Amino acid sequence: MIPMSQTYAPEFKQQVVREVRETGNAALVARQHQLNPSMVRRWVREALTAEYPDPQALSLAEENVRLKRLLAERDLQIAMLQDFLRKKGMRW
Template sequence: MKRQRHSVEFKIQVVKEALEAGNKAAVARRYDIHPNLVHRWTKEYQDGKFGDVDITAIPTLDAKALSQENEQLKKLLGEKDLEIAILRDLLKKKNPHLLKKLK
């Protein structure tokens, strides 16, 4: 397997998520990297070994943005649920014998 080189910005993003979540293994799974790598990056970040990178320039989501995204996702989920209900009603009207298989 070929080694990958990750940018400092990517490493800092992963480290920030790991520190916020408190679960390095979950963040590692999300990015498909080894948990030991996330642990090492976190240690390097806390020791200040990432060099002269402007950490404030790296975009992060604040609470307001997360809240807006959450509301948008809830709306999409509601629309999908409504769409499924409509399709099931149509199926029930046209092919009532198939409805037994859906439940």
């Protein structure tokens, strides 16, 4: 027997998309709400498409998100290395 698909309220979808944008991690948000990660990523993609109907603007928005994620990862790496150096008694 195939389970029936569940319909989610637009407000709930918007909240999930907002959380994904804040955290940058669709899998984590999906896990918190007990949702399928691919469905959450689809909601984010649909929200981006609705915001940027022009394909070129959409690709720029996706690139912007990717670059922000890379910058956040780099900032975290720098903070971890600085913390390590402080613990070793070294100053940079």
